[in-house]
Amino acid sequence: MSYVDEVLAKVKEKNASEPEFLQAVDEVLNSLRPVIDANEELYRKEAILERITEPDRQLMFRVPWVDDKGQVQVNRGFRVQFNNSIGPYKGGLRLHPSVNLGIIKFLGFEQIFKNSLTSLPIGGGKGGSDFDPKGKSDREIMAFCQSFMTELCKYIGADTDVPAGDIGTGAREIGYMFGQYKKIRGMFEGVLTGKGLSYGGSLARTEATGYGLLYLTKEMLKCNGKDIAGKTVVVSGAGNVAIYAIQKAQQMGAKPVTCSDSTGWIYDPEGIDVALLKEVKEVKRARLTEYAAARPSAQYHEGKGVWSVKCDVALPCATQNELDIEDAKQLVANGCFAVAEGANMPTTLEATKYLQENGVLFAPGKAANAGGVATSALEMSQNSERLSWSFEEVDSKLESIMVNIFHNLDEAAKRYNVAGDYVAGANIAGFEKVVDAMLAQGVC
Numbered sequence: 493m494s495y496v497d498e499v500l501a502k503v504k505e506k507n508a509s510e511p512e513f514l515q516a517v518d519e520v521l522n523s524l525r526p527v528i529d530a531n532e533e534l535y536r537k538e539a540i541l542e543r544i545t546e547p548d549r550q551l552m553f554r555v556p557w558v559d560d561k562g563q564v565q566v567n568r569g570f571r572v573q574f575n576n577s578i579g580p581y582k583g584g585l586r587l588h589p590s591v592n593l594g595i596i597k598f599l600g601f602e603q604i605f606k607n608s609l610t611s612l613p614i615g616g617g618k619g620g621s622d623f624d625p626k627g628k629s630d631r632e633i634m635a636f637c638q639s640f641m642t643e644l645c646k647y648i649g650a651d652t653d654v655p656a657g658d659i660g661t662g663a664r665e666i667g668y669m670f671g672q673y674k675k676i677r678g679m680f681e682g683v684l685t686g687k688g689l690s691y692g693g694s695l696a697r698t699e700a701t702g703y704g705l706l707y708l709t710k711e712m713l714k715c716n717g718k719d720i721a722g723k724t725v726v727v728s729g730a731g732n733v734a735i736y737a738i739q740k741a742q743q744m745g746a747k748p749v750t751c752s753d754s755t756g757w758i759y760d761p762e763g764i765d766v767a768l769l770k771e772v773k774e775v776k777r778a779r780l781t782e783y784a785a786a787r788p789s790a791q792y793h794e795g796k797g798v799w800s801v802k803c804d805v806a807l808p809c810a811t812q813n814e815l816d817i818e819d820a821k822q823l824v825a826n827g828c829f830a831v832a833e834g835a836n837m838p839t840t841l842e843a844t845k846y847l848q849e850n851g852v853l854f855a856p857g858k859a860a861n862a863g864g865v866a867t868s869a870l871e872m873s874q875n876s877e878r879l880s881w882s883f884e885e886v887d888s889k890l891e892s893i894m895v896n897i898f899h900n901l902d903e904a905a906k907r908y909n910v911a912g913d914y915v916a917g918a919n920i921a922g923f924e925k926v927v928d929a930m931l932a933q934g935v936c
């Protein structure tokens with residue numbers, strides 16, 4: 493049996509109840525075959541694959557808090573510190589009722605390679621809780637965040653592990669968590685990113701994931717003889733990533749016509765009104781029905797459906813496994829020629845394969861959405877030197893990081909004779925740097 497198959501079998505046996513984690517490992521290890529096969533003896537002896545698929549540690553803890561009725565609620569908190577070979581653990585905190593250990597492990601595992609691809613010194617980690625922020629008062633959100641950080645603060649620090657936002661965790665939650673860390677640890681340090689601008693946050697971090705997604709997409713199209721300008725784009729999600737992806741797509745002359753949330757979706761043939769979308773989602777924290785009510789050109793549909801809209805480019809920006817094989821078939825039939833993942837693992841393995849086999853340019857999340865964490869690393873740099881850079885400076889660094897990521901993965905794919913397979917290219921380029929650091933640092 494090949495080393496890859498041997499480790500895949502072991503990982504499946506040991507983590508049988510974690511389908512999302514197994515899906516992520518399956519994709520990464522299978523696409524690394526050319527590299528592993530070329531170095532099989534060394535990697536087997538050093539147990540590189542066993543080590544890279546087993547987190548350094550996984551923390552689970554009780555998060556008790558009091559709701560507005562005086563009732564004590566209990567949630568489960570997680571932080572998985574996966575691999576710190578190239579820098580302190582870095583990755584977001586997801587607050588969503590679906591969160592469990594397997595989901596946090598898949599996200600932490602992906603984060604190792606994504607963070608490596610940014611070329612910045614950050615290791616892989618992820619955390620969160622099954623807490624549902626929807627419908628909670630500001631006081632309840634604060635109570636939860638303070639309790640969550642009361643435990644988490646023992647394990648993190650500016651040079652140890654630096655969490656940030658993800659689904660359900662935005663500037664408000666980061667603020668409450670930062671306040672609690674500072675109170676308990678007595679230290680004002682860059683322990684979290686995505687902070688407010690008045691206390692150490694970086695300009696352009698809010699926009700970074702969506703903007704970065706478009707910078708990489710534009711470069712991928714350019715290198716394949718196409719232009720993003722004038723193209724029709726379908727986007728899923730209506731959160732941090734989706735909103736700024738839509739904004740940058742418009743700035744580049746493309747026309748995004750959809751967005752979605754967990755209850756329904758919008759088709760707006762005149763193009764999404766970003767100011768209205770921000771008002772509905774960022775200010776009012778309301779449903780997309782309010783967008784449709786305020787915009788005569790928009791149609792609101794219940795449930796799922798953005799992938800049925802005819803488009804040139806598709807940008808899944810909501811959550812994992814939101815684009816399945818049926819969606820992929822519909823996109824191809826409608827003439828879509830590029831898919832770039834703003835979310836983490838939004839496309840199922842089967843759908844990814846179908847898109848690639850049908851000639852669709854496919855940029856995987858760990859490359860395409862790396863702009864968020866890259867700008868988080870730029871926030872860490874600014875905190876360390878106690879300076880703040882201008883929006884233009886951060887944004888131009890972000891753009892060159894995303895262009896570089898594309899060229900690195902394109903080059904890695906060509907080097908291993910899988911030209912155009914950007915999934916393999918991203919995994920190989922991310923993996924090479926981490927393995928080099930692991931080998932240099934010995935058995936640890």
Ligand code: NDP
Nearest residue numbers: 659660701729730731732733753754810811835836861864
């Ligand atoms: P937000 O919480 O800001 O927005 C998430 C959006 O996706 C919302 O519109 C939400 O709808 C929708 N959504 C979430 N879960 C589901 C679900 N289970 N089913 C249907 N719709 C859902 O999160 P972000 O925009 O920050 O994150 C989106 C994706 O991007 C995630 O995969 C995240 O891991 C990834 N990502 C985020 C980065 C960042 O910097 N924020 C960086 C890199 C990747 P509703 O409001 O109804 O819940």
Ligand code: 2IT
Nearest residue numbers: 583584656658864865868
């Ligand atoms: O998935 C991700 O890369 C994020 N949620 C951002 C992590 C970060 O540390 O900025």
